[in-house]
Amino acid sequence: MAVNKVILLGNVGRDPDVRRTEDGNVCACFPLATTERGYHKRSGEEVPDKTEWHNIVAWQGVAERVERQVHKGSLVYIEGKLRTRQWNDQNNSRHYITEIFIDQFELLKNPTQNENTPPADDSGSPH
Secondary structure (H helix, E strand, O other), X not given: OOOOOEEEEEEEOOOOEEEEOOOOOEEEEEEEEEEEOOEEOOOOXXXXXXXXXXXXXXXXXXXXXXXXXXOOOOEEEEEEEEEEXXXXXXXXXXXXXXXXXXXXXXXXXXXXXXXXXXXXXXXXXXX
């Protein structure tokens, strides 16, 4: 038995890049930042915040929801799975990228969001 499950809560780094394939499939990609807050050790040494950037990919109905609802700065809860792919560039150098393929997501209210900001459109199933 094996499990490939990722849960992330973070802020979207830029508006999603949405593309449609020739056969009608929809794909949305965007970067997501998660930050571990810094702290002070007992010795007084300061450990700074550490931000990780994740490559997020959504397909089909989830990608359509991403297109409608997700924007730069959005606070998003994501569940998905890791996928790593590789390719060779024109110089025959091998490259790797690890991406999180979304199974479901939820927009969360950003604590800094203005109370008068209308809620995000939540039509459609998160699954």
